[in-house]
Amino acid sequence: MKTTHAKLMMILLIAVLMGLSSGSALAEKPIVIGCPLATAFLYGWDAERGVTLAIEEINAQGGVDVGGKKRPFKIEVIDTRDLEPGVPVSEALLAVEKLILDKEADFLIGGPVRSEAALAAMPLLSKYKKVSIVTTGVLTPKYHAMVAENYDKFKYCFRIHGEAKNLVGEIFANFADLKAKYGFNNLFIIAQDVSHARGAAEIIKKVATKKGWNVTGLEIYPTGATDFSIGLLKAKKTNTEIINIWMDMPESAILLKQWYDMQIPALPFGSTLAAAEQPGFWKATDGKGEYTLCNVVNAGNAPSNATPWTMKFYEAYTKRWGVEPEGLGTSSSYMAVYVLKDAIERAGSLDPDKVVAALEKTDMMGVYGRLRFDPKSHQVIPSTDPKEGAVGSILQWQNGQRVVVYPKSIAMGEIQLPPWMGK
Amino acid sequence: MEILIYGTINSVALALYALGFALVYGICRLPNFAHGALYVLSGFIAWTMINTLKTNLLVAVVATLIVTGIIGAVIYRLFLIRVRGMEISEIIASYAIALAILEGLRWGGFRGMTYTLPVFVEGSMTIGGISVDYQRILVVVVGAALVAGLWLFTHYTRVGLALRGMAQDERAALMLGIDSDMMAVVAMGMGSMLAAFAAILLLPLGNIVVESGYNVLILAIAVCIVGGLGSWMGAVLAAFLIGFAQILTVVYLGAHYQMMVALLAIIFTLILKPSGLFGQQKELEERV
Numbered sequence: 001m002k003t004t005h006a007k008l009m010m011i012l013l014i015a016v017l018m019g020l021s022s023g024s025a026l027a028e029k030p031i032v033i034g035c036p037l038a039t040a041f042l043y044g045w046d047a048e049r050g051v052t053l054a055i056e057e058i059n060a061q062g063g064v065d066v067g068g069k070k071r072p073f074k075i076e077v078i079d080t081r082d083l084e085p086g087v088p089v090s091e092a093l094l095a096v097e098k099l100i101l102d103k104e105a106d107f108l109i110g111g112p113v114r115s116e117a118a119l120a121a122m123p124l125l126s127k128y129k130k131v132s133i134v135t136t137g138v139l140t141p142k143y144h145a146m147v148a149e150n151y152d153k154f155k156y157c158f159r160i161h162g163e164a165k166n167l168v169g170e171i172f173a174n175f176a177d178l179k180a181k182y183g184f185n186n187l188f189i190i191a192q193d194v195s196h197a198r199g200a201a202e203i204i205k206k207v208a209t210k211k212g213w214n215v216t217g218l219e220i221y222p223t224g225a226t227d228f229s230i231g232l233l234k235a236k237k238t239n240t241e242i243i244n245i246w247m248d249m250p251e252s253a254i255l256l257k258q259w260y261d262m263q264i265p266a267l268p269f270g271s272t273l274a275a276a277e278q279p280g281f282w283k284a285t286d287g288k289g290e291y292t293l294c295n296v297v298n299a300g301n302a303p304s305n306a307t308p309w310t311m312k313f314y315e316a317y318t319k320r321w322g323v324e325p326e327g328l329g330t331s332s333s334y335m336a337v338y339v340l341k342d343a344i345e346r347a348g349s350l351d352p353d354k355v356v357a358a359l360e361k362t363d364m365m366g367v368y369g370r371l372r373f374d375p376k377s378h379q380v381i382p383s384t385d386p387k388e389g390a391v392g393s394i395l396q397w398q399n400g401q402r403v404v405v406y407p408k409s410i411a412m413g414e415i416q417l418p419p420w421m422g423k
Numbered sequence: 424m425e426i427l428i429y430g431t432i433n434s435v436a437l438a439l440y441a442l443g444f445a446l447v448y449g450i451c452r453l454p455n456f457a458h459g460a461l462y463v464l465s466g467f468i469a470w471t472m473i474n475t476l477k478t479n480l481l482v483a484v485v486a487t488l489i490v491t492g493i494i495g496a497v498i499y500r501l502f503l504i505r506v507r508g509m510e511i512s513e514i515i516a517s518y519a520i521a522l523a524i525l526e527g528l529r530w531g532g533f534r535g536m537t538y539t540l541p542v543f544v545e546g547s548m549t550i551g552g553i554s555v556d557y558q559r560i561l562v563v564v565v566g567a568a569l570v571a572g573l574w575l576f577t578h579y580t581r582v583g584l585a586l587r588g589m590a591q592d593e594r595a596a597l598m599l600g601i602d603s604d605m606m607a608v609v610a611m612g613m614g615s616m617l618a619a620f621a622a623i624l625l626l627p628l629g630n631i632v633v634e635s636g637y638n639v640l641i642l643a644i645a646v647c648i649v650g651g652l653g654s655w656m657g658a659v660l661a662a663f664l665i666g667f668a669q670i671l672t673v674v675y676l677g678a679h680y681q682m683m684v685a686l687l688a689i690i691f692t693l694i695l696k697p698s699g700l701f702g703q704q705k706e707l708e709e710r711v
Contacts, residue, residue, distance in 0.1 A: 040534045040633070084634055193679055220679040224638050226629050227436075229429050230673040233553065250536035254629035261547050261556035275630075280537035284630060 030074035031064060031350065033337065034105025036095045036121075037136070038083040038113045042274050043248065043329045047110045047136040048077055049321050050333030057316070064341050067348040073337065076103040082114040083137070083248065092117035093124060100128045106350055109336045113137030113329075115196040122146060125156045129352045131359070133336040134159040136329025137248070139196040139272065139297075141165050144379035151376065155356050158378040160339065160371070161332035162297045162392050164200040166382045167271050168207060170295060170392050173384075174269070174406055175213070175242065178415065188240040188266065189218045190231055190247070190255065197246035197272060204244055204271075216240045221247070228255040232264050241421075245270040245294075252276070253284055260288035265421045270294035277301070277327030282400045291418045292397050293405070299368035299386065299393045300331025302402045304410040306368055306386045306393075313367045335366040368393075385409050424551040426670055432559045434666025435566035436625055438659050440639050441646035442573070443617030445658040448647065450590045450610035451603075453503060454514050458618055459640030460521035465491040465619035466631040467528060470538050480541060488619050495615025496608045503611070504604065525636045538631040540623065562624050569620065570659055577655075586610060590653065645685035649692045651702025660700055664688070 035051055038044035055073040058064065063072040078099055080092035092112040099105045108130055112118045118138040125132050134143065134157070141163050147154045178184045187208050191201035198220060205215050216238035219231040232255075235243055243259070243266045245252065253275035259268055270276055273294040281289050299306035300313055302325070313334060317325050325331060343358035344350060360375045369386030373379065383389025384407040394406035396415055403413040444458045465487050472483035498520055506512035544557035577583035588596040589606045597603055621639075622631075646665060650657030669684045692699055 040529050042535060045534070086637065220677065222679065222682040224634060225678065225681065226635070226638075227429075227433060228678075229432075230425065230670060231678055233425050233429075250630060250632040250634070253536050253539075257629065258556075261558075262554045263547065275536045278536060280535070284537040284539050286539075286541070 028063070028069055028071040030072045031066070031107070031344070032074050032076055032103060032105045033340075034096075034099030034103055034108045035075060035077045035110040036080045036092060036099055036108065036112050037077060037110045038081055039077060039079045040081070041083040041113070041248075041250075042278060042327050043083065043113050043136045044079070044111070046326045047113075047329040047333035048075075049317070050135075050325075050330045051075055051109055051337055053317055053320050054334045054337035056320075058337065058341055065345045066350060073341075076105055078103070080112045080114075080117060082112050082117040089114075089117045089120050093121055096121045096124055100124075100130055105130065107340060107355075108132035109340065110135050110329075110333060111137055114194065115140035115143070116194070118143060119146070122154050122157055126153045129156060131156045131340075131352050131355050132158065133340060133359075135161055135333040135336045139164040139167065140199060144374070144377035147379075148377040155378070156352060158359055158373055158380075160336050160373075160380045160390075161328070162382055162390065163379065164196055164203065166392060167295055167297070168200065168203055170394060170406060171204065171244065171269065171271055172207060172211065174293075174394065174415070175208075175211075178242065178267070179213075182241070182417070184241040185212075185214050186216050186238060186240045187213045187242050187244060188216045188235040188238065189244045190228070190235075191218070191220050191245075192247040192249055192252075193220050193222045194248070197248070200246050200271065201244075204246075223249050224251060225249075226251050226254055228258050229262065232258055232262055235266055236262070236264050240264075240266045242266060243268050245273050248272050248274040250275060253281065253289070256289045256292055257285055260285070260290075263420045265418075267415075267417060267421065268292045272328070274327060276397065277395075279324045279326060279402065282397060287400065290397050290399070291416060293394060293415065296393045296395060297328040298331050299391045299404075299410055300334075301325050301327050301329075302393055302395045302404050304393060304404040304412055306391055306410040307365055309365070309367045331367045335368070335371060338366065339364065339371060366390075425553045426667070426674060428550060428553050428555055430667040430670040431563055432555075433670055434663040435563045436621075437642055437646050437666045438570065438662035439562070439566050439617075439621035439624060441643040441650075441658045441662060442569070442655065443614035443621070444640075444643040445647050445650070445653070445655050446573075446617060447610050447614035449653040449655060450586050451507075451593075451607040452510075452653070453499075453507070453607070453611070454510070454517065455503075455611070455614060456514055456518035456640060457498060457521040457524065458614070458643055459636035459638070460524035461491060461495060461615045461618040462622045462639045463528065463631065463633055463636040464494070464524050465615075466540065466622040466626045467533050467538065468619075469540055469623055469626075470631060473541070480543070484623050487623060488616050491619035492612040492616040495618075496612035498615075499608050499611035504607070507607070521636065521640070525633050529633050533631075533633060536630055536632065539629075540627045540631070542627040558627055562628075565624055569617075573655065582609060642685055645689050647699075649688045649699055651699030654699070654701035657699055657701030661688075 059072045063070040078095040080095040081087045082092040115138050189201045191197040208215050217234050276292045276294040277296050296302050300310050343355050347354040347358040363372050369391045372381045381389040395402045396405050405415050447455045469483050469487040472478045506516050542558040547554050547556040577587050585601045646661045650661030669681050672680050672684050
């Protein structure tokens with residue numbers, strides 16, 4: 001009887017101690033992660049959900065070990081509104097400054113989401129010495145080029161997702177396959193009038209011409225445009241076989257509906273195509289978006305088996321939010337928190353310079369492959385093999401499903417053409 | 424051929440955006456800056472009826488028109504009547520209401536790209552070698568019928584005549600026993616119903632997004648300024664001018680400059696003929 005009592009007492013004592021130890025992490029001052037995000041848009045809310053999920057998982061495991069003390073993460077989000085038409089960049093900068101000064105953010109993860117705003121925020125980050133990991137939106141190559149050009153000033157800026165040049169490389173790998181398989185040679189480009197899309201469209205035009213493609217047109221539509229019929233007719237008239245699309249505005253869904261209604265005999269190949277990234281796209285277009293391709297930038301934003309963590313993350317996200325990971329910014333925002341945790345623990349401190357040094361030495365297997373930063377530019381190192389670097393993901397809508405078709409190392413299917421293309 | 428077809432469609436769409444705004448301003452001299460917000464709100468009302476309440480399309484359309492009309496009338500009765508006649512206050516108050524509606528929708532979770540309304544007729548046809556879907560043809564047909572219906576209503580019904588009386592001279596209308604506040608409520612209700620009508624016809628071509636409320640407002644204002652504030656026929660003519668100018672711009676200059684057309688139209692009209700094409704009352708003031 002006595003031994004049973006003693007055992008019970010021991011179990012109770014252990015339980016209390018365990019409770020105290022996990023509670024002690026929560027009792028410690030939290031490490032504040034500030035998220036400047038355009039929360040009314042896909043690239044904002046999916047990033048917020050990704051960060052929140054990672055924080056909940058890490059806090060449930062006891063938090064972050066900072067020099068021997070366990071501290072929890074805490075998220076603070078401010079809407080930058082930078083994806084809205086007509087909202088000036090200064091709004092996003094105010095959000096960043098407010099996160100730093102009012103919310104006392106120790107680190108920033110997420111945005112600003114629009115390239116123009118993210119570039120403008122870089123001097124603020126150096127002014128306040130705040131380590132920031134950009135995880136969503138921002139595709140301009142200028143971001144990491146600025147870090148490389150002026151390392152001492154911009155060393156606090158990191159980007160953990162793919163950028164426009166990676167996307168261009170991935171697109172041309174697919175274009176080459178389509179050329180070899182179907183003899184395609186005519187390319188029409190449609191882009192939104194924003195920095196990254198305009199820049200990328202120009203790059204695509206130059207590279208395509210160099211590679212022997214016949215670029216039949218380049219149309220740039222203002223943000224918020226709702227009629228694309230004339231652009232599509234131009235594509236049809238010029239016997240275009242692939243329409244390359246760079247748009248992150250919600251109205252891009254209209255473009256694809258019009259493409260179907262007008263039965264344009266060309267494959268819509270979105271590089272940035274926010275509308276088609278989301279699981280709800282099929283219903284939103286009544287299935288008219290079938291055959292649309294889009295780049296969700298990193299694996300994990302659509303179902304695949306890139307790494308053992310990919311589907312684990314995919315299922316955890318779906319369970320937590322009642323919706324599958326929706327597009328660019330989801331898996332990268334989730335991983336940024338784990339990468340930051342790893343760097344803080346190795347640095348043993350929240351000191352920004354020590355964390356920067358630790359982040360530069362990051363080497364971990366994540367949701368979308370091996371994660372390492374280029375030590376000079378702080379851009380995540382890309383690859384088509386998840387064992388070597390961060391892999392991208394291009395999907396095609398097939399029969400109501402998002403099917404990953406690129407890179408081959410993680411593909412779940414092959415590109416199909418709409419029947420009215422007659423191939 | 425594509426310029427003719429898509430120019431006409433674009434022009435009718437612009438006219439639909441602007442008619443409600445022009446009607447309210449024409450009758451009670453109220454610049455309703457909540458017009459774009461009412462357009463978006465009616466889209467979400469229809470979406471909720473079809474997807475959440477599972478009503479059929481026709482019921483949803485009728486209910487949306489009625490509910491939006493009532494909302495417009497209530498907005499006037501509760502808020503705008505208090506600032507009636509003070510033009511700057513009217514603009515500020517109606518724009519504040521627009522912000523409240525749009526930001527309220529966003530706050531309420533109506534965000535993203537997945538809200539759409541079903542088309543009335545599925546499929547497409549070829550006209551002169553150019554393929555056009557039936558919904559766009561329907562927009563043109565119904566838009567034309569609506570303009571004709573409005574003309575008949577304002578010329579051959581008692582309420583319509585009272586509204587015209589108000590539009591021509593509010594004090595004289597008062598002396599003839601027309602209740603100007605009641606007519607303003609009716610005008611605001613009708614203007615809101617026209618915004619809903621435009622939404623139900625045009626939103627199935629794309630998706631319902633909160634941000635489009637601001638674009639619709641800008642386009643409606645551009646059309647009304649060019650046509651002459653207060654003139655419904657001027658608005659229709661201006662819609663065709665801007666609509667074709669936009670399509671010609673897309674064809675010959677590039678889609679990039681499309682939005683500039685509407686803004687340049689406002690600037691040039693204000694420089695060359697501030698009263699617009701048919702703004703007769705303002706024109707008289709200019710002469711004085």
